[in-house]
Amino acid sequence: MKFNYDVLVIGGGHAGCEAACASANMGARTCLVTMDMNKIAQMSCNPAIGGIAKGQIVREIDALGGQMGLVTDATAIQFRMLNVGKGPAMWSPRAQCDRGKFIWEWRRHLDETANLDIWQDQADELLTEAIPASQESEARVRAIGVRTIWGAELYAKCIVVTAGTFLNGLMHIGRRMVAGGRIAEPAVEHFTESITRHGVTSARMKTGTPVRIDKRSIHFEDMEEQPGEQRQYQFSYMNRKGALAQLPCWTVNTNAEVHEVLRSGLADSPLYNGQIQSIGPRYCPSIETKLVTFAERDKHPLFLEPEGEDTNEMYLNGFSSSLPMAVQIEALKRIPAFRDVRVYRPGYAIEYDFFDPTQLHHSLESKIIDCLFMAGQVNGTTGYEEAGGQGTLAGINAALRAGSTNNEQPFILHRDEAYIGVLIDDLVTKGVDEPYRMFTSRAEYRILLRQDDADSRLTEKAYQLGLAKRDRYDWWKEKQKHIEEIEEFCYNFPIKPRLINSTLEALGTTPLQYGCKLADLVSRPQLNLSNLSEAVPQLKEVINRPTNRKAEIAEAAEIRMKYKGYIEREKMVAEKMHRLENIKIKGAFDYATLQSLSTEARQKLMKIQPETLAQASRIPGVSPSDINVLLVLMGR
Numbered sequence: 001m002k003f004n005y006d007v008l009v010i011g012g013g014h015a016g017c018e019a020a021c022a023s024a025n026m027g028a029r030t031c032l033v034t035m036d037m038n039k040i041a042q043m044s045c046n047p048a049i050g051g052i053a054k055g056q057i058v059r060e061i062d063a064l065g066g067q068m069g070l071v072t073d074a075t076a077i078q079f080r081m082l083n084v085g086k087g088p089a090m091w092s093p094r095a096q097c098d099r100g101k102f103i104w105e106w107r108r109h110l111d112e113t114a115n116l117d118i119w120q121d122q123a124d125e126l127l128t129e130a131i132p133a134s135q136e137s138e139a140r141v142r143a144i145g146v147r148t149i150w151g152a153e154l155y156a157k158c159i160v161v162t163a164g165t166f167l168n169g170l171m172h173i174g175r176r177m178v179a180g181g182r183i184a185e186p187a188v189e190h191f192t193e194s195i196t197r198h199g200v201t202s203a204r205m206k207t208g209t210p211v212r213i214d215k216r217s218i219h220f221e222d223m224e225e226q227p228g229e230q231r232q233y234q235f236s237y238m239n240r241k242g243a244l245a246q247l248p249c250w251t252v253n254t255n256a257e258v259h260e261v262l263r264s265g266l267a268d269s270p271l272y273n274g275q276i277q278s279i280g281p282r283y284c285p286s287i288e289t290k291l292v293t294f295a296e297r298d299k300h301p302l303f304l305e306p307e308g309e310d311t312n313e314m315y316l317n318g319f320s321s322s323l324p325m326a327v328q329i330e331a332l333k334r335i336p337a338f339r340d341v342r343v344y345r346p347g348y349a350i351e352y353d354f355f356d357p358t359q360l361h362h363s364l365e366s367k368i369i370d371c372l373f374m375a376g377q378v379n380g381t382t383g384y385e386e387a388g389g390q391g392t393l394a395g396i397n398a399a400l401r402a403g404s405t406n407n408e409q410p411f412i413l414h415r416d417e418a419y420i421g422v423l424i425d426d427l428v429t430k431g432v433d434e435p436y437r438m439f440t441s442r443a444e445y446r447i448l449l450r451q452d453d454a455d456s457r458l459t460e461k462a463y464q465l466g467l468a469k470r471d472r473y474d475w476w477k478e479k480q481k482h483i484e485e486i487e488e489f490c491y492n493f494p495i496k497p498r499l500i501n502s503t504l505e506a507l508g509t510t511p512l513q514y515g516c517k518l519a520d521l522v523s524r525p526q527l528n529l530s531n532l533s534e535a536v537p538q539l540k541e542v543i544n545r546p547t548n549r550k551a552e553i554a555e556a557a558e559i560r561m562k563y564k565g566y567i568e569r570e571k572m573v574a575e576k577m578h579r580l581e582n583i584k585i586k587g588a589f590d591y592a593t594l595q596s597l598s599t600e601a602r603q604k605l606m607k608i609q610p611e612t613l614a615q616a617s618r619i620p621g622v623s624p625s626d627i628n629v630l631l632v633l634m635g636r
């Protein structure tokens with residue numbers, strides 16, 4: 001059997017689903033090839049979306065017209081806005097989701113997407129063709145399709161590989177090892193080699209997941225309840241209210257006895273007996289790693305999270321482990337709340353192949369194999385959101401490359417435009433030596449990359465691309481108009497001391513001596529549009545102008561006014577960096593001959609071949625003096 005498409009997406013995980021929807025929504029005839037259609041966007045580990053910096057990525061995916069935010073809103077069973085005690089640059093939405101319903105909601109989105117087919121099978125071999133050398137370029141290789149384990153051949157103008165943890169996946173529990181891409185799912189054995197034989201480099205990484213517990217065996221009276229928030233936040237700017245009941249999570253601590261049992265198993269731990277050689281995520285350590293790294297601590301917090309509305313399965317966050325199963329269960333029983341615990345399955349670790357992301361362009365197309373795009377865990381990242389963000393960009397760029405629109409330029413997000421831009425720039429410029437997860441600290445323009453304003457950064461661009469649809473664009477325009485009305489009112493409305501001073505004193509802030517504009521008061525920490533509108537009825541009227549999204553609009557306007565100075569300063573710095581970003585150096589130098597560069601810089605520049613001077617400046621090992629050398633040579 002042979003099939004022809006514009007774009008093929010291999011793997012229906014978080015990267016693959018976003019890539020497939022983005023590509024199809026941009027008009028490319030797309031096929032998603034995935035091993036199990038009933039495990040679409042399976043959350044391999046924690047059934048939660050978002051969190052610090054990750055929540056911002058989900059908002060960006062949504063602002064671009066992606067699906068992760070919508071699916072999360074529809075299946076959330078607990079929503080929290082993290083970091084609200086800090087400035088708005090740090091606010092990060094996070095939602096606990098119903099794992100099963102998340103899968104089926106994603107399936108519904110895929111099923112309802114025009115131009116998108118699904119083929120349930122395993123891609124076994126990347127099919128390529130040689131492009132002979134010409135006057136403009138050397139001989140190259142182009143990806144043209146895949147052959148599956150059942151012998152189907154699917155051809156396309158572009159292929160997006162999003163195979164997650166499945167490539168040569170090897171699972172570990174104690175000394176036992178089983179080949180698999182995820183618990184109860186097969187590993188993919190040949191696909192890596194069909195890519196690396198062309199010169200793409202692969203290496204190994206590792207991750208792990210905790211035990212799943214039967215709710216009926218838990219003594220909840222010995223745990224502390226952690227309720228969700230009253231205020232209903234949401235991920236999507238499209239305002240679809242969540243449908244599911246909100247459920248609590250629970251917290252409890254480990255203790256010295258638990259640690260003693262865990263330590264007794266260390267000799268059989270694949271992490272410590274040499275069985276696992278590859279590097280895992282430093283920021284999601286296993287419980288045994290925590291014991292070894294923080295030997296002085298006599299307790300570690302654990303979070304018990306429901307896996308869904310109608311299931312007894314619970315996820316024990318913080319207890320990731322690949323110790324022998326008897327050790328894991330015995331240790332759990334030493335926690336009073338789990339004295340009678342019954343588990344569905346123990347925690348396990350998994351090792352898998354990933355590909356060196358410095359061999360990718362910013363469009364996520366391979367520098368080695370034309371028309372091959374890669375996204376998600378296969379690029380050395382970890383996390384559903386990181387995968388979804390890359391998938392969105394890879395899907396967009398594959399559709400563009402396949403000629404589905406008149407736009408021939410790749411779609412690239414810069415570091416001051418989106419966390420997705422930071423993520424991809426870090427991957428292709430710096431590479432990875434451990435599973436990469438996003439943190440706010442990785443972004444230099446944090447105040448420009450807030451969760452509240454992803455639509456203002458991205459929706460217009462996505463609409464121009466054809467990805468964001470008219471309803472999303474119209475809503476953004478309407479929101480923008482209301483925000484500007486509120487701002488204009490506040491910047492122009494004069495406030496007299498005698499009308500406001502009693503309110504200011506009651507709110508614990510200094511009374512006015514002279515009149516000022518309302519916006520001057522908004523910037524005070526004790527004040528906000530809500531408490532000011534109680535004293536200024538005209539403001540209340542502006543905020544309440546007919547719209548069904550008053551709270552969201554007022555919050556956006558308030559943040560823009562309160563942080564105006566910071567926002568403008570960061571924009572200025574970003575603007576300066578854009579000047580370096582505009583200096584294209586790709587192909588301008590034969591780095592091997594530039595003796596005035598340091599050896600390390602020469603090697604890194606030869607390997608990465610940066611597009612711009614700004615990208616060169618971000619490569620680890622390329623110093624400011626190396627950049628000066630390039631600037632001087634360009635001047636000549």
Ligand SMILES: Cc1cc2nc3c(=O)[nH]c(=O)nc-3n(C[C@H](O)[C@H](O)[C@H](O)COP(=O)(O)OP(=O)(O)OC[C@H]3O[C@@H](n4cnc5c(N)ncnc54)[C@H](O)[C@@H]3O)c2cc1C
Pocket residue numbers: 010011012013014015016033034035036039040041042043044045046121122123124162163164165166167181182188191207208209284348349350375376377378381382383384387437
């Ligand atoms: C045990 C475990 C623990 C984890 N723990 C954490 C954690 O603590 N923190 C964290 O942030 N992340 C964790 N992750 C990682 C997280 O699950 C991934 O980052 C995320 O799922 C990546 O999304 P993806 O789309 O790249 O890949 P995946 O979600 O893995 O999806 C890959 C998809 O591709 C399909 N596929 C693969 N190969 C083929 C092929 N050849 N043909 C057809 N279909 C194919 C698979 O069936 C699957 O649907 C863990 C993953 C695992 C397995």
